[in-house]
Amino acid sequence: MNNVAIKVLVVDDELDFLETIVKRLERRGFLAIGVSSGRAALDYLESHSVDVVILDVRMPGIDGIDVLKEIVTKWPTTQVILLTGHGSIEAGMKGLELGAYDYVLKPAKLEDIIKKINQAYERKLILEKE
Amino acid sequence: MNENSYLKRNRQISQKSHLKNYRNLELPPSFLFVWIGVSSTLLAILGSSCFHSGISIVFIFGLLISNLLSLYGIYSSLRFLQEQQRQINEHLAQSHKLSALGEIVTGIAHEINNPLAIIYQEVQWIQHCLSSDNPDSINEIKDSIQEVSRQVQRCRDVTHKLLEFARKRKPVTQPANLNEIIEEMVKLVEFTTVTSSPEETIKIERFYDENLPLIALDVPLIKQVILNLLINAVQAMEGKGGVIKVTTRYDGKNSVEFSVIDTGCGIPPENIDKIFLPFFTTKAPGQGTGLGLSLSYTIVHSMGGTIEVESSIGKGSQFTVRLPLKTKG
Numbered sequence: 001m002n003n004v005a006i007k008v009l010v011v012d013d014e015l016d017f018l019e020t021i022v023k024r025l026e027r028r029g030f031l032a033i034g035v036s037s038g039r040a041a042l043d044y045l046e047s048h049s050v051d052v053v054i055l056d057v058r059m060p061g062i063d064g065i066d067v068l069k070e071i072v073t074k075w076p077t078t079q080v081i082l083l084t085g086h087g088s089i090e091a092g093m094k095g096l097e098l099g100a101y102d103y104v105l106k107p108a109k110l111e112d113i114i115k116k117i118n119q120a121y122e123r124k125l126i127l128e129k130e
Numbered sequence: 131m132n133e134n135s136y137l138k139r140n141r142q143i144s145q146k147s148h149l150k151n152y153r154n155l156e157l158p159p160s161f162l163f164v165w166i167g168v169s170s171t172l173l174a175i176l177g178s179s180c181f182h183s184g185i186s187i188v189f190i191f192g193l194l195i196s197n198l199l200s201l202y203g204i205y206s207s208l209r210f211l212q213e214q215q216r217q218i219n220e221h222l223a224q225s226h227k228l229s230a231l232g233e234i235v236t237g238i239a240h241e242i243n244n245p246l247a248i249i250y251q252e253v254q255w256i257q258h259c260l261s262s263d264n265p266d267s268i269n270e271i272k273d274s275i276q277e278v279s280r281q282v283q284r285c286r287d288v289t290h291k292l293l294e295f296a297r298k299r300k301p302v303t304q305p306a307n308l309n310e311i312i313e314e315m316v317k318l319v320e321f322t323t324v325t326s327s328p329e330e331t332i333k334i335e336r337f338y339d340e341n342l343p344l345i346a347l348d349v350p351l352i353k354q355v356i357l358n359l360l361i362n363a364v365q366a367m368e369g370k371g372g373v374i375k376v377t378t379r380y381d382g383k384n385s386v387e388f389s390v391i392d393t394g395c396g397i398p399p400e401n402i403d404k405i406f407l408p409f410f411t412t413k414a415p416g417q418g419t420g421l422g423l424s425l426s427y428t429i430v431h432s433m434g435g436t437i438e439v440e441s442s443i444g445k446g447s448q449f450t451v452r453l454p455l456k457t458k459g
């Protein structure tokens with residue numbers, strides 16, 4: 001339908017997870033980039049346009065929630081999907097309140113993540129049209 | 131639960147009590163017309179029967195005029211009463227709003243005051259540490275500063291939520307499968323409520339309408355509503371276990387609804403009018419901020435929908451959200 005690849009930025013300090021998910025997303029036709037810290041993510045966003053950010057909540061340094069706040073204010077059409085450790089329903093809730101598109105529990109199924117990326121991208125397009 | 135719609139009953143009670151203040155309603159000047167009309171008709175009838183003069187044109191004409199007069203009188207009296215009723219309603223709405231405002235302000239003060247008190251204490255402690263020569267005091271100061279920044283964060287969260295509340299974001303809707311979204315939230319809650327002891331187990335039963343069409347939803351917003359209702363239902367069990375029923379239903383025409391029904395503690399009638407107010411909570415600090423339902427209310431209404439509650443103490447509560455298929459832009 002759309003021949004433009006969706007640009008996805010994955011942010012996670014667990015390098016194994018980061019590598020595999022970036023590879024698998026690329027194989028599914030996404031333009032995926034991985035970075036391993038909140039700081040690196042914000043730096044990347046300063047100079048590149050991104051459609052959807054997959055963001056780990058718990059990271060050393062600037063944590064996911066703070067990164068989310070910054071993304072929401074600086075790049076309001078960029079959609080954020082949070083990755084949260086199991087059981088942290090509060091973190092997920094807080095994320096939604098702060099403007100995340102959605103959140104997934106770790107370990108997440110690739111199919112679930114892809115579905116959410118597509119929905120989030122759809123929302124971004126709607127927002128940009130307005 | 132149907133036998134007790136506290137909401138309605140409560141409304142009636144408060145309306146009645148307000149009406150008492152309006153006992154001495156003045157009669158409108160137009161009532162004079164009614165009086166003249168009725169009495170002249172009576173006089174005409176009395177006169178014609180006393181003097182056996184038969185029915186003359188003049189008599190019929192007089193009767194007509196007097197009846198028209200009284201009709202007009204009745205009409206304008208009704209208008210007058212209507213106007214009074216309108217004023218009473220306005221007054222009622224105003225006083226509701228005022229007490230709501232009071233409630234909100236108290237809530238904010240409470241939410242901000244607690245962290246402020248802690249900050250004050252910590253700062254005093256820092257001052258104390260600074261003036262002592264104890265080599266350990268630098269660690270104490272570090273601890274205190276950490277606590278202060280935690281509490282500042284707490285305050286910021288409150289103000290953030292307030293701003294969010296005031297901002298009334300316009301929903302961004304996209305076609306979505308409500309059953310799927312609800313199931314996702316239910317799974318999440320189920321996941322976090324697993325316990326080993328059977329008497330604390332919360333069972334979640336699903337009754338999804340398979341004919342539910344796709345509807346235009348703001349996905350992150352509706353998820354907040356569903357989560358809030360589910361979390362409240364879990365908290366209403368007060369650690370005792372119970373059953374939460376989640377249902378969806380399509381009316382076959384232009385709206386869908388979903389309900390979250392719990393077997394928890396229920397809501398006392400005196401609280402039912404307040405639960406949708408921001409900062410109204412009966413929970414301990416840390417358990418609830420009292421913003422869940424008010425946020426949900428705002429979200430649902432921004433999508434052109436409604437949210438209703440029925441509750442019975444000791445038996446449980448039912449929250450029902452109704453959404454139009456097409457959201458009004």
Ligand SMILES: Nc1ncnc2c1ncn2[C@@H]1O[C@H](COP(=O)(O)OP(=O)(O)O)[C@@H](O)[C@H]1O
Nearest residue numbers: 362363366396405411412418419420421422423
């Ligand atoms: N399912 C429920 N059963 C009983 N009481 C409820 C339920 N849902 C809400 N309430 C009441 O409404 C109040 C406000 O709810 P809410 O706005 O979600 O704030 P919070 O949950 O943070 O207290 C609660 O404190 C509780 O007294």
Ligand SMILES: [Mg+2]
Nearest residue numbers: 362418422423
């Ligand atoms: Mg709540």
